[in-house]
Amino acid sequence: MKFAMTLKQLLLLMLLILGGLQFVPVDRTNPPVESTRVGPDGIMNVFRRACFDCHSNETVWPWYGQVAPFSWLVARDVNRGREKLNFSTWNRLDMRQQEKLQAEIWKRVKSGDMPPPFYNLGHPEALITTDDHPVLRKWCRVEAGG
Numbered sequence: 001m002k003f004a005m006t007l008k009q010l011l012l013l014m015l016l017i018l019g020g021l022q023f024v025p026v027d028r029t030n031p032p033v034e035s036t037r038v039g040p041d042g043i044m045n046v047f048r049r050a051c052f053d054c055h056s057n058e059t060v061w062p063w064y065g066q067v068a069p070f071s072w073l074v075a076r077d078v079n080r081g082r083e084k085l086n087f088s089t090w091n092r093l094d095m096r097q098q099e100k101l102q103a104e105i106w107k108r109v110k111s112g113d114m115p116p117p118f119y120n121l122g123h124p125e126a127l128i129t130t131d132d133h134p135v136l137r138k139w140c141r142v143e144a145g146g
């Protein structure tokens, strides 16, 4: 038996596999929004601009998110993001849980961890700058120097 493949056959095989991947179902839903705002306009503008695609039920699914295997990566990020922090279901958290997340949000933003740098490549408007810091610090109840 011979397994030698021409380049043309290899490309065709790859196309077939890629085509097949498109039939794997991906969960790309936006469940109902329970809380529409977690604070005043200032902080909502920051969160909407930079976080809502992964941390709310108002995700704007990108065009590359329609094509497997990228769609799997996007859906995975959104589902993991929502699991940890979902502004659309903020109402479900008790005071202690909210305070914990507020502290965590400031930590992750200050360290440049959130939004993820790869996301900023495609969404330059989501970049958090030091101009955004005062409103974030205030909402996250960060003590002076923190």
Ligand code: HEC
Pocket (backbone or CB within 6 Å): 047, 050, 051, 052, 053, 054, 055, 076, 077, 078, 080, 081, 084, 085, 101, 104, 105, 106, 108, 109, 114, 115, 116, 119, 128
């Ligand atoms: C591209 C998707 C994406 C965007 C945009 C994004 N995040 Fe995240 N975020 C994630 C994912 C995925 C996780 C879970 C994995 C991890 O902890 O790194 C996460 C985790 C977090 C956590 C940790 C929660 C916990 O309790 O562990 C915080 C806080 C957070 N994000 C805040 C933010 C904030 C604030 C913004 C906007 C300024 C933001 N994220 C933007 C995807 C995103």
